Amino acid sequence: SDDGNLGDNTWTTAVGSNRNTGKLASAPKANPINVLRVYELAGGNTLSVDPGSYLFFESIAASTSEPTELGLDTGFILRGAGEASTLFDFDSVTFGDAIGIELVDGDFTEFRDFTVIGGDIGALIDEDTNDALFENITFTSPGSVGVQVGDDVQDLVLRNLTVTGAGEYGFRFSGTFGHDFDLDAENLVATGSGLDGLYVSGFGNVELDGGVFSNNGRHGIRYSENISSPGSPWTNLLIENNFHHGVAEAADLTLEDSVIRNNGGNGIDGVLIAVTVRGTTISGHFIGIRSLGGSAVIENSTIIDNGTGTSLPEVTVSGSYFRNNGIGLAGVGDGTITNTVLADSQIAGVTSSNNPGTTIDIENVTFSFDGGLGVSMGGGTLTVANSIFSWENGAAISLGGSSTVVSDYNLFNSIGGAPISNVGASIVTWRAVTGGDANSFIGDPFFIDAANGDYHLQSIVGAWDENTQTFVPSANQSPGIDRGDPGDAVGLEPVTNGNRINLGAYGGTAEASKSPVQFILFNAPLAGSTLIHGDSVEIRWSSFGLTGNFDIEISSTGLGGTFTTLEGNTADDGSYFWTVSGALTAGTDYALRIVSLDFPAVEAILATFTISEPVSDYFINVDGDLNLGDNVYTTATGSDANDGLSAATPMATLGALLGAYDLKPGDRIFIDVGNYTTTATILIGSQDAGVEIIGAGEALTTLIYTSTAEAFRILDAPGVSLTGFTLNASAASIGISVDGASSGFSADAITINTPNIGIAIAATATGATINDTEINGAGRGIDSLTASVT
Structure with missing residues (x-):
């Protein structure tokens, strides 16, 4: 103790x-250094220091093998009365590059509950200290x-340590080859360091749970080469x-349940490293996660308000939320993205590399x-399944170079007529060009509150409420419910x-x-x-919770018209083939209805569609044709929103x-x-013989x-x-x-201009004429x- 106020002593x-x-x-004694000078402390000894400010002219040193001016001290406990009250002052006296606490082979020694002021190094722990x-x-x-x-x-063990205003590093952990270090750190705080809050380099292992690294002059954490994985x-x-x-890193690293925000450069930055983040929020950076030539696994994380969310050639994303990034996931060469929201990206949700070997798999993404x-x-x-695209302006998918897409069971919500793609504006064109999305459809997904970032689907039975953490009924039933690939498991979806x-x-x-109990x-x-x-048309449906057969009905005057039976008492097998009768008057306001016989209140309605008289001639013209004067067959610009049944209403693509x-x-x-x-290959099948x-x-x-593949396939x-x-x-096989x-x-x-085979004729395709x-x-x-x- 050094004070005259015994009332605050511990x-x-x-x-x-x-x-x-x-x-x-x-x-x-008046100063703890004097105890260390007089006595050689060992295991079982405790040096207790009461409130006060204590001037030091030399280091607090402990060693079992290298005698210091204080002798051989190790295994003891040095404790203060609290960080706010017990102050060890190495700054008030100038004596060179002072080390506050120095352990060299200082096994089993403990220090706690005080503040170290100044010195060149607050604490140095080195050379065989265990x-x-x-x-x-x-x-x-x-x-x-x-x-x-x-x-x-x-x-x-480093626990509840705070470093403020270090000239270079708040914490620096480094080991040389063959001399690894191993430590367990909890709740480290480093603020205002001249360089890095935490710098880990060389050979060693660090386990870290809890910490704040803020307002440092270079990086919050610098994680250097050769370091062992935690x-x-x-x-x-x-x-x-x-x-x-x-975080600037040159070695693999896993972060969980952390927040990285508002740093001047990137959230996490590295070269040729693998990053794993789980339950972590990264926001307010030029790039959220960048690894040149590296990879990342991103699970249950939030990446928002960055210029670019991630810039990674290889990435696996699941259960995550990206919003308000210029690009969500940039430069992906090998990517798998599942159960993730990609919202309000100004440039793109996902961009690929230009490598023809790029593969990106997207499933259950909004x-x-x-x-x-x-x-x-x-x-x-690109593979896309079970996903929702809702957009105004721009396009859902852009295909460049030699890109191909395999896509199905998706919901497209084009607000204001924005195109699905640069290669197919309408879903009809898109299907024709890509050969996919046969089971996809157009509709409003009815998000809970897209304006405020909630992309759960409305359900009259119950949708997840982020505020109450319960299921709450909605005003609408989203068409995105129960529309995924029937071969995919429902996983953790709640009943019903x-x-x-x-x-x-x-x-x-x-x-x-949630789903209705019957639908x-x-x-x-x-x-x-x-x-x-x-035409022979397949009417397809899906149902749940019903028994018995169905009636299929038709109306020529839309939803409000009179429905008559098209096929009565048909089995609930999901499919009925209907030959469109010439007795039906041509019109543009037809509707279909399917009704359960056992549960008449349960029905599904399709509206509206067109029935046309037979034609033999169909027409195609360029979309956006600026010069109709040179046309041979058509009198209007092409669009796949047209019916293609006249020269005045040409479609835009053969596939459509x-x-x-x-x-x-x-x-x-x-x-x-x-x-x-x-x-996409232009397929002409038996239905078009x-x-x-x-x-x-x-x-x-x-x-x-x-x-x-083949440009044309006639099968x-x-x-x-x-x-x-x-x-x-130019790239086709045939x-x-x-x-x-x-x-x-x-x-x-x-x-035909092609590098491989011009026309390939199978043995069974007899009688060809060229x-x-x-x-x-x-x-x-x-x-x-x-x-x-x-």
Whole structure:
């Protein structure tokens, strides 16, 4: 003790004096350094220091093998009366590069409950020190480092330590090769350091639970090369307001339940490293997570308000929430994204690398944005399932380069007519161009509160409420409920769940919106479809909680009209094939209804669609055609929102037209002047046998196929004829493939530019005729397995 106020003392009952022995509370010495000079402390000894400010002219040193000026002291406990009241002052006296506390081979020594002021290094723990403890200590304004740990330090515990205003590092842990360190740290605080709050380098292992690293002059945490992976994840950290990066690393690292925000550079930044974050929020950075050439696993985390959420060539994301980033996930070369929200991205939710080997798998993801893109592919393959795209301006998916997409069971909500994609504006075009999304549909997903970032789906039975953490009934029933791939498990969805996974970020999770106990859902045809007299149309539905059969009914005057029976007492097997009768008057306001016979209050309605009289001629023109004067067949610009049934209402893509109608022998498709690009194979199947596809001439109509499979595939479709166009298929394996029972194929006055096979004819495709046709650049012009080719 050094004061005259005995009333605030914790350990002693008298004023300290160097004449005292220091062995009794009634005979304390005036400075703890004097006890260490006089006695060699060992295990079982405790040095207690009462409130007061104590000047030090030398280090508090402990060692069992290297005698100091204080002798050999180790294994003892040095405790103060509290960080606010017991002050060890190494700053008031100048004596060179002072070390406040120095342990060299200082095994089993404990320090707690005081403040160290000044010195060059607040505490140095080095060289074969084992099982030491530092607890409840504040280090104020050390000239260099607050706490430094070096070689061969094992089983060190640092708990509730604070460093403020260090000249370089708040905490520095480093070990050389063959001299690893190992420590367990809890609740470290480093603020106002000249360089890094925590700098870990060399060879060693650090377990860290709890800490604040803020307002440091360079990085919050710098995690350098060669460091061993932590024995367990670093958890419960707050890393904020540092001048450069929150975490700068050159070795793999796992963070859990932490917050990294408002640092001057990136949240986490590294090169060729693997990052794992779980339950962590990263916000307010140029890039949330960046690893040049590295990878990341992101689970149940929130990444918001960054210029770019992540910039990673390889990433796995699950259960996470991205909002208000310029780009959510940028430059992805190998990515898997599940059960995640990607909202309000100004440029794109996901962008790919330009590598043709890129693969991005997206499942149960919610995209919501105004402007920009949901997914932008520069190359490679995109797979999308069970997801929701809701957007105003921009497009859901952009395909560039040699990109291909496999997509189905998705909900598209285009607000204000924004296109689904740069290669297909409408869902009809998109299906035709990509060959996917046969079970996807257009509709409002009815988010709980998109404006305030809640993308759970409304449910009249109950939707998850973030505020009450319970399920609360909504005003609407989202069409995204029970619309996922029926082959996917419902996972953790609560009852009632309809035995079918929901779309969007919360499908398959414990926060999935609930299903009615009984329901019927229409799956096909789509609202807005055009059906032709004589067409065979599959009506498809799904149901839950019902017994007995159904009635299928039709109205020619919309939802408010009179419904009459189309097929009565049909089995609830999910499918009914309907031949559109010529007795039905052509019209644009037809509706279908399916009603349960056992539960008449349960029904599903499809509205509205068009029924048209039979035609033989169909028309295609370029979308946005600026020069109608050179047209040969059509009188208006093309759009896949048109029906394609007249020269005044041409569609825009061949794939969309083939997907919209089942054509019959003698039907003709006229393709007007222009360039038409597709990434999907144009498939002509048995339902379109005998169709004639006629361009405006080889120099006027050009079909451009950008992928690597067959540009045309004619399968089990006899009598198909192709005439009067150029096919550019610069990467295709085959320009035109004639396969199966496709007898009587005809190609006349066409040009094919392709590097591999121009026309491939299977042995079963007999009677082919090829006239006035030019094939350029192919390894094999015509590859026929049948002799009957003329």
